[in-house]
Amino acid sequence: SANTAASAALIEGQFAAQNATGVYISEFGATTTELPYDWVEIFNSTNQTVDISGWGLSDDPSHPRKWQFPQGTTIGAGEYMGVFCSGLDTYEDNTFHTNFSISATGGESLTLCTPEGEIFCRVPVLQQYTDMSYGRIYGQDGYFYFTDTTPRAANAMDGYRDRAISPEISVAGGLYNSGETLSVELSAPDGGRIYYTLDCSDPDENSILYTGPITISSTTILRAVSVKDGSLTSLPATASYLYDLHHTLQIVSLVTDPDNLFSDEKGIYTMGPNATSTYPYGSLGQGANFWMDWERDAHVEIFALDGSTVISQGCGIKLHGQYSRAEEQKAFKVIARSQYGDNRFRASLFPNRDYTEYQSFLLRASGQDTAQTFMRDSIITSFAADLDEGHVMYQDTALCVVYLNGEYWGCYNMRERVNTISIAQWEGWTSDPENIDLVKANTNVMQGSNETYEELRDWVEANGIDTDEKLAYVAERIDIKNYLDYVILQIYFANTDLLNVKKYRSAEEDGLWRWVLFDTDGGMVYIDQNSVGRMLNPAGAGRDNLTYNKILRALLKNEKVRDYFLTRFGELLVKWSAENVLARIDERYLALKPEMEMHYSKWPNQSTWEEEVQAIREWAMKRQYILFSKGYIQGMDASDPNDDLTDEEMQHYFGEAMAIQQAFQEGVSNGTISTDLPG
Structure with missing residues (x-):
């Protein structure tokens, strides 16, 4: 039931005629549950060792030597050689990684060529499927899908044409x-x-x-x-x-084989056999099943309030988040891939976006705010729409109710994802999203490289930004307005999780680093927090001073930047007045209120939702008063009293915001402004 070296040497005439070397691509496959990368299998059908040094392997016939086998590479008689098509372009421990990956959607070819670039083996790439491969069967023309994948071994004799x-x-x-x-x-x-x-x-x-x-x-x-x-x-x-069903929000139906959710062997929603004994029962990649980065096939339907179908298609689902994975109500990533039917969700999914297609989206249970207001992050990030000058990317939200395999699963925040595809969409970039650099936290490279940012960081620490020339140098490397708008929003809403940063750039576009606003569940909690001093702490910003802020501190030492920052801060505080923030909270409260009794009957982890909402309303009513009355803004950089704002500067930059805040406080005191929940 296998190809042997002898039988493979008798390969059909057509193929042999174009492949006098006797070495050919016999099988390839996309990423599987066992193999983390796409892969190609090369077979030597001859009875002698063949030196393949300098041979080219490519997914582009016009560039046949896109990747080359290193000098000294040989393949023995009757031997199968495996090559990972990972894009990593490395060779370590006798393991090959090419500088390209295989298209899961097909439409390209894999080629082998001589060191001179003469192609002698060309294999069409069709639609690829998880845990399947594509290759040859001895004695038969053409290529076949295999459900029994055999990397680095003889191919099965049973395959499928289509x-x-x-x-x-x-x-x-x-x-x-x-x-x-x-x-x-x-x-x-x-x-x-x-x-x-x-x-x-x-x-x-x-x-x-x-x-x-x-x-x-x-x-x-x-x-x-x-x-x-x-x-x-x-x-x-x-x-x-x-x-x-009698809901006031759109409905999302997720359907998947129950074993994909709840079986010990492969269920993504369950503890499984390897969970640790205490909360949170593991960490990313180890412990409970729900900590694994497993994707399972599913089907998603979205029904609008009028009953019309927004989307209905196959998809992949994964769990999303960190510690929220250990909660009963978990978050999902919903991913369109061609192997499930289509590689895009072709619909308008979010109210503040004019996009008509998405590669993926989130069904988020609200992270650490799940048991509290269910709205902190979506409200805070919604204010990024006011950051027109900085053009700060944020995740839009659409509230929904989820049914999982036909069972009510509660309210969710449907959110845009932050990845290179959505970044390119946000920016309107037409260049390849795979060439975008994306970095999480200070230096965690998610894609591409952090090199240019690290170079800028070192340069700023050595030179400062105290002259126009130095400022121009920095402005060629980061979008300063974007960064400052991002900082102002984080300061005002007092996000405690400042280390959860994402920044990005594209060398194929303008090359500037920009910041994304996301994961602000830790905001609108501590009304008395001196978030200005916390952001500008010389030891580092945020919890345990872990968030890098030396570029920010250097920028604010530049008089032009300082003036812009304070002017912009004042403008945004006018937009984010207590009245306006309250209106946003109340709008979300009224949208969720009809659904929350049913939601908390499903997930009865607390029964004080309205008290929690009132708590963030209190925060909104008093936040600017605290910032002004306690001198948090006027004190600016607590490590340098020379940076304190004078009373005249406070009036110049923040006079309008302070007057609006004072009028609001007076209205609350004399009863002309109600502080009660609406409805």
């Missing part, structure tokens, strides 16, 4: 009422046999064989596949029929 087409469902999933009985018909466009399930499990040939219409009169999840001889089983078609 994939069956998913069944069509006659009645769309959606919102229905008691008394509505549906007769649902299934059809296979390519004539395959149809099998279906009604328990959310993945259908296969052991499921119910479709023979006629299916009657549905209560909440039901229908999943169906088409099975056709010689073809891979189709991707599942899924429809959620949700009955008698």
Whole structure:
């Protein structure tokens, strides 16, 4: 059942004619649950060792030597050699990593060439699927999908030419009422046999064989596949029929095989066999199942309030977050990939965006604020819309209710994700998102490089920014208005988690570093916090002084920057008056209020939601009063009294904001302004 060196040497005439070397690409695959990278298998079908030093391996026939085997590389007679297509471009411990990855969507070719660039092996890349490979079968023309992947070993003799087409469902999933009985018909466009399930499990040939219409009169999840001889089983078609729902928010239905969630072996939502004994039961990549970076296939449908379908398609789901993974209500990443049907969600998903397609989004339970207001982060980041000068990227929010496998799963904040694809979308960049540098915290490189920022950091520490020439040097490397707007918002809303920073740049665009506003659940908590001094602490900003701030401190030593910063701070405090912040809180409160009783009956971790909302309303009412009356703004850099603002400067920069705040406090005192929750 395997290709041997002898039999492979008899490879069919057409292929042998274009490959006199006897060495060829015999199999390749995308990332699997066992292998963390795309991979290619090279086979030497001859009876002698072949020196492949300088041979090229590429995903671009016009650039056949895109990656080359190092000098001294040989492949033995009848030997299978594995190469990771990871983009890492390394060779260590006899392991090859190319400088490219394989397109999961297909549409390209893999090639092998001589050191002179003559291509002698070319393999088409079609749509790739998780835990499957694509390659040759001895004695047969063309290429096949393999469900039994065999990297660095002989290929299976059983393969599939293509994939069956998913069944069509006659009645769309959606919102229905008691008394509505549906007769649902299934059809296979390519004539395959149809099998279906009604328990959310993945259908296969052991499921119910479709023979006629299916009657549905209560909440039901229908999943169906088409099975056709010689073809891979189709991707599942899924429809959620949700009955008698009465929500005031849009509804998201997530459907996946229950084992993908709750089995010890592969369930992403459960403790599993390796959980540690105490909270939070592990950490990223170890311990409980929910700490693993596992992706499972699923189906997502979004239904608008009028019952119309916004999206309905296959997707991947992962858990999202840090310690929130250990909570009962967990957050999801929902990811579009071509292997599930389409690599984009093609719809308008967020109220303040005009985008009509997304690669992924979050279903977020509100992080550390889940058991409190359920709104801190989404409210705070919404104020980034006021940062027009700095153009600070933030995650837009759409409130929703989630049903998981047909079961009510509570309220969620549907959020944009922060990744290089969404960054390019936000900036309107047309260059390749893979060439964007993205850095988390101070130096944690998520993609690309942190080199130019580290060079700037070292230069600023050595030279300062006290002249126009030095300022111009810095302005060629970071978007100063973006950074200062980001800082002002973090100061005002007193975010305690300042280390959770993301910054990005694209050398193919203007090359400037910019900051993203995200994960502000730690804001609007401590009303009395001197967040100005905390941000400008010479030892470092934030908790344990871990957040790097020397570039910020140096910028504010420059008189031009200092004047701009204070002017901008005053302008934003006018926009973020107590009245305006209260209005934003109350708007979110009224949107959530009809849903929260049902939500907390599902997740009864606390029963004081309205008290928690009132607490952030109190914060909003008093925040500017505290900043002004306690001298937090006037004191600026507590380490340098020379940086204190004079009374005249306070009036110049903050006079309007102080007057608005004083009038608000007087209105509260004399009863003309109500401090009660609305509604």
